[in-house]
Amino acid sequence: MKLIFKRNTGQGLYKSYVGLPRINLQLFANDEKTEKPTPKRRRDARKKGQVFQSREITNAVMLISLFSGLKVFGGNIYYEVSNFARRILTEYPKIEGLYTVKSLSMLFFEAVGVLLKASAPLFAIAVVTGLVSGFAQVGFLFTTETLGFKFSRINPASGIKRLFSLRALTELLKSLIKISIIGYVAYSYLRSEEENIINTINTDVMSSAMYIGATSINMAVRICIALLILGALDYLYQWWEYEKSLRMTKQEIKEEYKMTEGNPQIKSKIRQKQRQISMRRMLQDVPKADVIITNPTHLAVAIKYDAEVSDAPVVLAKGQDYMALRIKEKAREHEVEIVENKPLARALYESVEIGEAIPPQLYQAVAEVLAFVYSLKQPKVKT
Numbered sequence: 001m002k003l004i005f006k007r008n009t010g011q012g013l014y015k016s017y018v019g020l021p022r023i024n025l026q027l028f029a030n031d032e033k034t035e036k037p038t039p040k041r042r043r044d045a046r047k048k049g050q051v052f053q054s055r056e057i058t059n060a061v062m063l064i065s066l067f068s069g070l071k072v073f074g075g076n077i078y079y080e081v082s083n084f085a086r087r088i089l090t091e092y093p094k095i096e097g098l099y100t101v102k103s104l105s106m107l108f109f110e111a112v113g114v115l116l117k118a119s120a121p122l123f124a125i126a127v128v129t130g131l132v133s134g135f136a137q138v139g140f141l142f143t144t145e146t147l148g149f150k151f152s153r154i155n156p157a158s159g160i161k162r163l164f165s166l167r168a169l170t171e172l173l174k175s176l177i178k179i180s181i182i183g184y185v186a187y188s189y190l191r192s193e194e195e196n197i198i199n200t201i202n203t204d205v206m207s208s209a210m211y212i213g214a215t216s217i218n219m220a221v222r223i224c225i226a227l228l229i230l231g232a233l234d235y236l237y238q239w240w241e242y243e244k245s246l247r248m249t250k251q252e253i254k255e256e257y258k259m260t261e262g263n264p265q266i267k268s269k270i271r272q273k274q275r276q277i278s279m280r281r282m283l284q285d286v287p288k289a290d291v292i293i294t295n296p297t298h299l300a301v302a303i304k305y306d307a308e309v310s311d312a313p314v315v316l317a318k319g320q321d322y323m324a325l326r327i328k329e330k331a332r333e334h335e336v337e338i339v340e341n342k343p344l345a346r347a348l349y350e351s352v353e354i355g356e357a358i359p360p361q362l363y364q365a366v367a368e369v370l371a372f373v374y375s376l377k378q379p380k381v382k383t
Contacts (some may be wrong), residue, residue: 035253037246045246052242053137056174057231058130064224065129066122071217073121080118084111137235170237178230185226189219279323282354285316286327287334291373294338295345300324302331303348303358305370312357313366318349337373344369 037045045051070077088107190197193215200208248256286292289302290313299320305313319327331338344365352358358366 033244033247033249033252035248035250037243037248038253038256040256041246041248050242050245051138052238053134054231054235054238056178056227056234057137058133060224060227060231061133062126062129064221064228065125067217067220067224069122069125074213074217077118077122080114084114167241174230174234178227181226181230182223185223186219189222279326282317282319283326283330286330287336289316289331289336291369292328292331292336292338293345293348293369294324294328294340295342296340298324299345299349300327301345301348301352302327302336303366303370310357312360312363313370314357315348315352315354318352318354320349337376339369339373341365341369 196211197215200211203211285304286302289304291303292300293303294300300318300323301315302317303313304316317327328338330336344362347362347365348358351362
């Protein structure tokens with residue numbers, strides 16, 4: 001009874017085990033992205049427009065260049081604008097019929113032209129520095145991947161998720177730090193110029209305006225330098241975040257390897273097929289050989305000499321172990337002479353590839369073998 005009970009229990013457990021739903025154990029594998037991105041992963045990300053750059057650096061460089069340009073071209077801008085303002089206030093009121101729609105529109109377009117002409121150098125500086133800064137960080141990149149429509153961009157749920165994401169909180173923190181830095185630098189500089197600012201009360205309007213303009217530009221340049229330092233730190237952060245986003249799991253690396261290099265099993269079968277094709281082609285050339293040089297069991301080398309085709313004998317086929325056996329079998333089928341010469345067979349097998357001529361140092365040894373073979377083929381003279 002005990003044996004029957006144990007047997008039934010075992011069968012019941014087995015049936016219960018077999019009846020359980022199968023679970024994919026890969027689900028419990030480590031899916032953490034711990035592996036460094038492959039070159040292909042980086043290329044694919046770049047094609048999609050996924051690159052890292054710091055907008056803080058670009059903005060800081062553009063602001064520095066703008067204020068530096070303002071310091072250089074400020075006098076010319078002041079001259080153009082003030083000259084136009086003087087003409088409006090002194091000369092234009094004397095013109096009859098000034099206050100008509102036509103004359104006022106002409107005056108408006110003239111004002112726009114003056115402002116554009118005065119600010120053109122600053123605009124050019126901003127464009128050039130922006131392009132240079134972007135190229136220095138990313139290089140030349142043209143892609144249409146980012147122009148495609150994605151529903152997630154207008155999906156409210158996705159928008160709310162992005163709003164409360166870690167990246168959004170990081171951007172908020174950077175903005176607060178930026179505002180704090182701007183406030184501190186501006187306060188420190190104005191505090192150092194406090195006495196000079198108070199003294200502007202006792203100066204004329206032109207001198208006060210020039211001082212305030214120069215002070216504002218100097219303060220702005222200092223703020224931009226601080227922002228540039230912040231941008232350098234942001235660049236390092238963007239690089240770290242970008243590298244983190246490109247990390248791969250071990251399974252992803254395996255899948256990529258299969259896609260690029262092919263399945264190892266399939267590649268093994270392809271190589272095996274290629275070896276078989278190469279073997280068949282090589283065996284087809286064995287009947288053309290003048291002699292097969294062996295060592296005698298492990299190596300076999302087929303030699304052919306045709307003075308009209310080559311200056312030296314050529315290796316038509318060679319093989320080791322099983323392949324050597326096949327070469328000798330093929331040679332016997334077509335009555336090709338087989339000569340045993342261990343040192344020569346080893347030297348030919350190791351130093352000469354199929355289809356190549358033998359090296360000069362083996363001329364003498366091969367010539368002796370060929371002479372022996374040719375002598376066997378000559379008809380014997382009866383005496």
